[in-house]
Amino acid sequence: MSKNTVSDRFRKVDIDEYDENKFVDEEDGGENQLGPDEGNLMGALQAVLKNPPINTKNQNVKDRAEGLVLKVLSSFKASDIEKAVQSLDKTGVDLLMKYIYKGFEKPTDNSSAILLQWHEKALSAGGVGSIVRVLTARKTV
Amino acid sequence: MAYHSFLLEPISCHAWNKDRTQIALCPNNHEVHIYKKDGSNWNKIHVLKEHNGQVTGIDWAPESNRIVTCGTDRNAYVWTLKGDVWKPTLVILRINRAARCVTWSPKENKFAVGSGSRLISVCYFEQENDWWVCKHIKKPIRSTILCLDWHPNNVLLAAGSCDFKCRIFSAYIKEVEEKPAPTAWGSKMPFGEVMFESTGTSGWVHGVCFSDSGNRVAWASHDSTVAVAEGGKTAVCTSLSSETLPLLCVTFITENSLVAAGHDCYPVLFVYDSNNAALSFGGKLDVPKQSAQKGMTARERFQNLDKKASVDSKEAVLESVHKNSISQISILNGGKAKCAKFCTTGMDGGMAIWDVKTLESAMKDLKIV
Numbered sequence: 001m002s003k004n005t006v007s008d009r010f011r012k013v014d015i016d017e018y019d020e021n022k023f024v025d026e027e028d029g030g031e032n033q034l035g036p037d038e039g040n041l042m043g044a045l046q047a048v049l050k051n052p053p054i055n056t057k058n059q060n061v062k063d064r065a066e067g068l069v070l071k072v073l074s075s076f077k078a079s080d081i082e083k084a085v086q087s088l089d090k091t092g093v094d095l096l097m098k099y100i101y102k103g104f105e106k107p108t109d110n111s112s113a114i115l116l117q118w119h120e121k122a123l124s125a126g127g128v129g130s131i132v133r134v135l136t137a138r139k140t141v
Numbered sequence: 142m143a144y145h146s147f148l149l150e151p152i153s154c155h156a157w158n159k160d161r162t163q164i165a166l167c168p169n170n171h172e173v174h175i176y177k178k179d180g181s182n183w184n185k186i187h188v189l190k191e192h193n194g195q196v197t198g199i200d201w202a203p204e205s206n207r208i209v210t211c212g213t214d215r216n217a218y219v220w221t222l223k224g225d226v227w228k229p230t231l232v233i234l235r236i237n238r239a240a241r242c243v244t245w246s247p248k249e250n251k252f253a254v255g256s257g258s259r260l261i262s263v264c265y266f267e268q269e270n271d272w273w274v275c276k277h278i279k280k281p282i283r284s285t286i287l288c289l290d291w292h293p294n295n296v297l298l299a300a301g302s303c304d305f306k307c308r309i310f311s312a313y314i315k316e317v318e319e320k321p322a323p324t325a326w327g328s329k330m331p332f333g334e335v336m337f338e339s340t341g342t343s344g345w346v347h348g349v350c351f352s353d354s355g356n357r358v359a360w361a362s363h364d365s366t367v368a369v370a371e372g373g374k375t376a377v378c379t380s381l382s383s384e385t386l387p388l389l390c391v392t393f394i395t396e397n398s399l400v401a402a403g404h405d406c407y408p409v410l411f412v413y414d415s416n417n418a419a420l421s422f423g424g425k426l427d428v429p430k431q432s433a434q435k436g437m438t439a440r441e442r443f444q445n446l447d448k449k450a451s452v453d454s455k456e457a458v459l460e461s462v463h464k465n466s467i468s469q470i471s472i473l474n475g476g477k478a479k480c481a482k483f484c485t486t487g488m489d490g491g492m493a494i495w496d497v498k499t500l501e502s503a504m505k506d507l508k509i510v
Binding site: 090127129132 | 259304343363364365383384
């Protein structure tokens with residue numbers, strides 16, 4: 001046999017990286033987020049939804065942000081959820097939906113139940129369109 | 142408002158002739174069927190068989206009475222009526238992927254084809270060689286072109302693409318026309334020049350439309366948004382995130398109002414206020430069916446709660462006229478300045494004709510500015 005059939009290292013090359021027509025998103029670093037202050041839940045929600053790490057590729061920043069949001073969402077009482085959702089504007093509702101679906105991806109003990117309650121309220125505020133925007137967003141949270 | 146169910150298969154695309162007595166449509170296969178209106182019936186009078194793949198775009202030129210069709214077989218044909226038969230002429234598009242949409246230019250001396258090969262073919266007829274020649278617009282398109290619309294000056298072309306952008310290109314062909322006058326989008330218009338590129342919305346751009354004056358362009362994108370951009374004025378882009386499923390097609394019915402329709406199966410009105418650069422939701426344009434409101438017995442309520450975990454007795458039946466997504470809207474009367482009637486076709490094989498006057502009177506607080 002000829003010599004060049006021995007090595008198969010060429011199979012590990014990602015040829016899509018070398019494709020000059022490959023679509024590349026713009027990116028830049030995400031801002032760091034502040035922790036939530038106990039007691040002022042509405043304020044905490046607004047603060048944690050500010051500056052979402054959408055543009056960064058750093059997975060740690062995204063995970064930290066997601067953990068913070070989950071903590072804030074879980075500390076709301078069920079009856080307050082609706083008021084909190086009403087206080088958000090359209091982009092806020094879209095962003096909240098993104099975090100809710102991100103939270104669904106990694107379910108913990110009772111996070112799914114809380115997230116489902118938030119999902120129901122956010123759906124009535126944002127409509128099906130907000131879910132479509134979660135699905136079609138190129139820059140996820 | 143009239144609804145006619147043509148077929149059981151989806152209508153891929155349709156086009157009307159000049160006096161709106163005939164409609165050419167593709168019943169989701171390789172053919173084009175032409176139906177003629179006869180009283181209240183529609184009779185199939187012609188079947189155009191030449192494509193080897195699904196026909197994805199049809200456009201009927203009103204003045205010269207020519208039909209252009211394009212399909213997934215990477216070809217386009219220009220059909221002319223000779224006596225009682227439609228004769229095709231092949232147009233070589235030089236693309237290596239399916240063609241997706243085709244439109245005649247306002248003066249009908251050119252047509253543009255959008256395709257999956259990431260380019261737009263602008264075709265014009267060359268008298269000396271007696272055939273159609275095409276020129277390509279390639280840069281900076283990164284993905285399939287889904288929809289096209291011409292500006293009234295016959296030179297500018299708006300294209301919506303799967304690379305999440307809506308762009309306006311110049312399709313100026315010096316062999317068939319003189320230099321165009323400056324417009325709100327710019328004054329230097331060499332072939333292939335990008336006059337405008339959208340920012341802000343993400344999602345494939347399914348439908349694009351110029352307003353009647355050509356100063357505004359609207360597009361509907363897959364992230365459930367509708368956006369309007371106005372030329373000049375540093376090209377302001379305003380978008381509205383809607384609460385519905387994505388819209389597939391959009392058209393201006395006056396200079397300030399748009400009608401769009403899509404996966405929610407009913408047309409929707411949007412109003413654009415250029416003073417505040419704001420786009421707002423005008424209303425849902427569907428004739429509501431008078432459903433009998435029967436009271437729910439306690440037993441029914443409990444059954445619903447048991448089966449569907451909800452107390453509502455809303456059945457899973459669409460109340461809109463179209464029973465499946467609407468894929469195309471076309472203006473019948475009045476042009477884009479003062480549309481009086483428009484037509485929608487969809488995946489349910491049906492075509493509905495909507496009368497703007499009756500819609501205005503049927504829905505209260507519907508204001509078409």
